[in-house]
Amino acid sequence: MSKKNKQTIRLIIVNLFFILICFGVLIPILYAFSVSLNAENSLLGANFSFLPKRMTLQNYKAVFTEKPILLWFKNSMILAVVTLVISLGTGIPAAYAFSRKRFPGRKLILKILILLYAFPSLLSMMALYKLLSPMGLINTKTGLIIVYTGTMAVFALWNMKGYFDTIPVEIEEAARIDGASQFRLVTGIVLPLAKPTIAVTAMMILVYVWNEYIFAINFMTGSDTYTLAAGLYSLQATEMSGSWPVFSAASLVVSLPILIVFFALQKNMTTGLTSGGVKG
Amino acid sequence: MKKQQHTDREKKKIRRETLSAYGQSLPSLLLILLIVIFPIIYTGYISLTNMNVYHWNNYELIGLENYKDALLVFDNGFLTALFVTILWTIVNMVLQLVIAYGIAMLLNTKGLRLRNVYRTLLIFPWAMPGYVSILLWKTGMYNSQFGLLNQWIQKLGGEPVRWLGSNVLAFISCTVVNLWLALPFMITIIDGALQSLDKSFYESAVLDGATWLEQTRYITIPMIKPIIAPSVLITTFTTFKQFDIIYLLTQQVGAKTGADIHTILTYAYEKAFITNNYGYSSAISILIFGMLLVFSMLTSAKSREEV
C-alpha cells in the first residue's frame, strides 16, 4: 500500500471517529432541540424521537415575542464586554509583571492566589452582598461587573502568567536592545505571541459571565435587569407552571452567541507562535 | 567600595522593579482582594458570631463556640465523603487529561479539513449554562422511566437501568456528566498548546527514527506541560469543589435517587448549610478551607511546578 493511500485511510478513520464522537457529545443537546420543537409541553415522553410527532416553531417564536429576550441579551452583552475589557485590562499587566519581574512577595502572592481557589464559594454570596449593599451597588450592573471581574481575576492572572512564562525572554531582550519602549515591547511583541492564551482567557470569562445566574438573580431585582442566564433560569418550568419547550428553545438560543464567538476565536487560538518562537 | 555601589544600584533596581510590578498588578490584586479575599475574611468573622435565624441582626461574637459544634460534623460520614471527593478528583482529572489529550492529538491530524467544525461542535457543552446541562442529563438521559439511555436499552431488548440509583453507577454517571462539561475547556487548552509547538522538533525526531510513543513521551508531553500546567491546576481545584453535579443529579430534595454519594461539600450542605445558622456554617466552611489548604500544600510540595 502506498504512503498516500495509508494517509487517506487514516484520515477517513479519524473523520469517522470525530463524526461519531461529535454525535455522542451532542445527544443531550439534540434532546433539548427535540423538546424545543415539541408542540406538547413535556420534558419527557415514552417513545422519544429526535423529531417530535407534533412539530412546531411556536416555542422559538414565543422566546422572541413573549419574553424580553432582546433586553436580556443587551444586559448580558454589556456585562460580558465590560467584564472582558476590565479583566483583560487588569489581568494582562498583572500576569506580565508576575511572569517577567522578580520582586519580593511574588511567589507568596502566586501561591496564596491559587490556594484561594480552594475556598468553597457557597457562602461568599452573603459576604459580597454585605460588601456591595453599603456602597449602593446592589441592583446595578456596576456591582455585578465588580463581582464578575473579581471572580475571574485569579484565573486570568494565573492562566496568562503561565503562558507568558513559556515565551522566551530573549525575544523581548532583543527588541529592547533595538530601543523599543516597554509599552511597544508589550503591545508589539508579547501580546501577539500570547494571543492563544488571551483568547482562551477571554473565552473563559465570556462563558462565565454569559452563564452565571446566581449572582444575577440575587443581586438584581426585576425582570428587566436580568441577564440571559438569569432570565433563562426564571423560565425554568416548575411543578406548578412554565413550559419546557420554551425553556429548551431559550437555552439553545442563549448558547448560540457563545458558539459563534467560539468559532470566531478559533483562528486566534491556532496561529500561536511561528516556528522557533516557543521555548524548547 | 565599588562592590557597595554595585549592590546599591542593584537594590535600587529591585526596588524600582518591585514598585512597577505592584503598580502593574494593583488593579487586578485589588479586585481579588475585594471579591475573593474579603468574603473569606468575612466568613471567618461570621464564624465567630452567633448569626442565625434567631439572631439575624443582633448577632454577637461568641468566640470559638461554633467550631466546637462544627467538629462534630467531621465524623465517619465526613471521612467517607472526603474519600469520595479525592477519588472523584483523581478519576476525573486523569480521564479528562487522557481523553482531552487523545482528542486534541487527533484534531491535529495532518490534512483534517473539518477540524474547526469538529472543534466547535465538541465545545458546544461549554456554551450551555451548567444547570441546563445537568437537567438535560438527569431527565433526558438518565431518567429510568423515560430517559434516552433506557429507551435505547429497551429497544435492544435489555432491562431498564436505574442510572442514578446505586452508588457506583451514580458515581460513574456523575463522572460522565462532569467530563461532558469539563472536556471542552481541557481540549481547548491542550489543543492550543499542541498548536504552539515547534514542528521542527518532530522533523528531527522522525529523522532519528523515534516512534510515535517516544515522540509523545519525550517531546510532546514535556513541551506542553508548562503551557497547560496552570489550567490543569485550576481545573483540579474546580473539580474538587464541584457541588452542582452530584447534588443536582442525586441528592436534590424531592428528587433523591437513593444513591448515597457525598462529596465534602454536599455533605456539609446537608449537615450544616440547611440549618440557616450562618455562624455555624461559616465555621465549617473555614475548617474545610483549612483542610483544602493543607491538601493543596501537600500536593504542590510534591509537584515540581515552578511558580
Added chain:
Amino acid sequence: MRRKGKSRAGALAMAVSLTLGMLTGCGTQPAAEESGEVTITIWHDKEEAVTQVLENALSELEPEAHVVLEKKSDLTEALKMVGNDPKAAPDMYLFAHDKIGVYAEMGILAPITDIIPEEELTAYMDNTIEAATYKGTVYQLPLYYETLLFMYNRLYMSDEEVPATTEELYAYMQENTKGGHYGFVEQHSTPYYAAGWINGFGGYLLNDQGEPGLNRPETEEALTYHKKFADLMPGETEYATVNTLFKEGMAHATIAGPWLIPTVRESGMDVGIAPMPVIDETGTPISPYMGVQGIQVLKNAAEKKPEAVEKVLRALMSDEIGTQLAKASGCAPARESCYEQESVTGDEVVMAMKETAGNAVPMPNLPEMDVMWTVTGTLLTDVNMSGKDVAESADRAQAEALQLIENMK
C-alpha cells in the same frame, strides 16, 4: 498589520461606547416616586393567571399607590439575604405560609394585625388563619390555599372503581401495575407527598413545639405501610417523571397538586377528582399538607408606608379576588364567604380541595421545618428506595433532625 490595528481600534471604540452606555444605564432604579404616589413592590413566584388577577385588582389603587408585582426566582433565599434592606428588599411578598417562622424570627415581618384589626380576619377559614399564625401572631394575609388531590384517568379507572380505602387502592394497584402501566403513582419519597400518609396515621414530621416525630410509632407504622405502595411504583420519583406517567396514561391514578389539572386536561384527558382514600388501619383519610398562599408584609414597609400597605391589603381582602382566582387558576379562596358564590361552588377542583382541607394539616411554619424537608427526604429514600430497615432509619433520621435543630440555634 494595519488592518489589524484598525480592527483593534474599532473594538476599543465599541468597548468604550458600551462602557459609557453601561455607566449611564447603571442607576436604573425603579421609577422615581412621583408626587404623592407610593410604590409597593411585591415579590412572588406565581403563575401568570394568578398575578393577572392581582394586577387588575391592584391597578385600581392608582394613582395613590403603584403596585409592582415582581416574579423572583429563589425568592426565599433572596429574602434571607436582603432581609429588611430598604434598598433591595420588597415591601411585601406573596408566598406559602411555611416560611413565616423563619422570617418572623429574623425580625423582618410585620404582624398583619398591626395593619388590619383582628376581628376582620374572622372572615377567613379557621385553618388558614391558623397556618398564618406563628407564636400567637398573624404574619400572613391568606389569599388561597392548596392541598394535594386524588385524581384519576377515566379512560382506565371508572368512577365506580375509585378506591374508597387504601386497601382498595392497593388491590387496584396489584391488579393493574404491569406491562409498563401503573395503577397509582405519587412522589412517594418526597416529604410533601408522603406527609399525607404519615399525618393520616397520626404521626408527624414536626409538631407545633418544633419537635421532630420521625421515629414515633405512628410515623414508623405509616412508613412501613406506605412502603408496600411505593414498591408498586416506579423507582424514579421526581415530579416530571410522575406527572408524565399520569399524563401519558401510563398511570391510572395519582395524588398530585391542583396545578397538574390544567396540563392534563389540555392533553385531552378526562380526569376525575375523588376524595382521599381512607386508611384502613386508622379510619382517617390520607391527610396531606395544606399550603396557604398569602401576603406577608415586611417591617420596613409597614413602618414607612403604612397607608399604602393598608390599601393594598384591603384591596386583596375582597371576595371578588377570591372568586376570580378560583376561576382563573383553580385556587381555593381562603375567605369563607367566597363559598357562597356559585362560580366557586361549581368548581370541581376548588370544592375537592375544600373537602380535602377538612382533613389536611397546615404545613408547619416553624423555622425548624427548614431542616425537616431534607432529613425526611433522606429517610423516605432510605426506606422506599434503598430498602433499609424502617425503625433503624427512622431512629437515625430523628437523631439527625434533633442534631440539626440543635445546630440552628
